[in-house]
Amino acid sequence: MFADHRYGRDRARKEARRRAGDLVRLIDAPIPDLSALRGALTACGLSHDGPFHVLTAAAKADADHGAAADALAEALRHTPDRPFALGRLPHGEVVAVVQGGPGPAVKLGELWPVAHACAPLVPLHGGIGAEVTSPDRLNSSLTGARYALATARSKAPDGARLDSVEDLTTLEGLLAGIPADVRAAYHDRVLGPLADDNTSSRMLRETLESFLAHNGSWARTAEALHLHVNTVHYRIQRIEVLTGRDLSRLEHKLDLYAALRCR
Structure with missing residues (x-):
């Protein structure tokens, strides 16, 4: 009897x-099959009505993805007012997929530790996508969660x-979500010779950083340096000659400032 009960429970969990x-495979599709998506939500005990948030989690090593799944599930179980379905791609x-709102980031941020x-002992990271109000926007929330x-x-x-895409309010925060190799390529391409590791380039970078930090003030930059x-x-x-940028123009200042932050 007990073995039959355990078998039934294991079977239900697998299902x-x-x-x-x-x-989650339907959500991952860039062009959603809305009919199939609605059916999958129903099968997981979720309604078709929002709001929804999509969350994603990962460990540093592929072998630890199970720990990431356990951690995210444990955090979500502490928010019983928000039904969820958790799967793996x-x-x-x-x-x-979490249903209900507002503000899951607040509770989950406290629960993540x-x-x-x-x-x-496993480095665990998570992302929360933006709130969406309909199933056809779930892929958009997943994109934000990945960022x-x-x-x-x-x-x-x-x-x-655990970070939320809705908390990205600074340039540094935005740049942090960009892959390291892309940041490095942008840094090298925009700064050009200034990116080199020699005395002259380091001196010019220091001057540029100070000039931008002092809002383009010649006098304050001179005083600081x-x-x-x-x-x-x-x-x-x-x-300006080496980078091809004009530091009297705001957009060129922003280009160089972002390149420095990508270092």
Whole structure:
């Protein structure tokens, strides 16, 4: 009798995982099959009405994706007012669809350290996508969740962190979600010779950073660097020649500022 009960329970869990897997695979499709998506939501015990958030979680190593799934599930179980379905994509990514709102990031942000306690030696990262009101926007929320996940990895590569795409309010936060190789390519391409690791390039980068930090003030830059104003003028002109940017133009200042932050 007990063995039959356990078998039935295990079978139900496998079926729930299969249904959740079907749901997240449909969400991962760039062009959603809305009819199939609605059916998958129903099969997972979720309604067709929003709001929804999509969350994703990952560990640093592929072998630890199970720990990421356990951590995300543990955190979500502590928010019983928000039903969810959690599944895994074929490449191992853990994805959850959470129904209800507002503000899941607040509760889950507090619960993530508790969830991390399930596997304290495993670097765990999570991302929360933007709130969407209909099933056809779930893929958009997944895209945001992946970006927030990349930001969390960048900020705490060897720790545990959960970020929300709705908390990306600074340029540094935005850049953190961009892959490291893309940031490096942008840094090298925009700064040009200034990206080189030699004394002259380092001196010009320091001048540029100070000039931007002091809102383009020649006098304050000269004071901060203990230079004559004419020296600052010369260096800025040299920077403009080497990068092809005009530091009297806002968009060019932003290009160079972002390149420096990508270092």
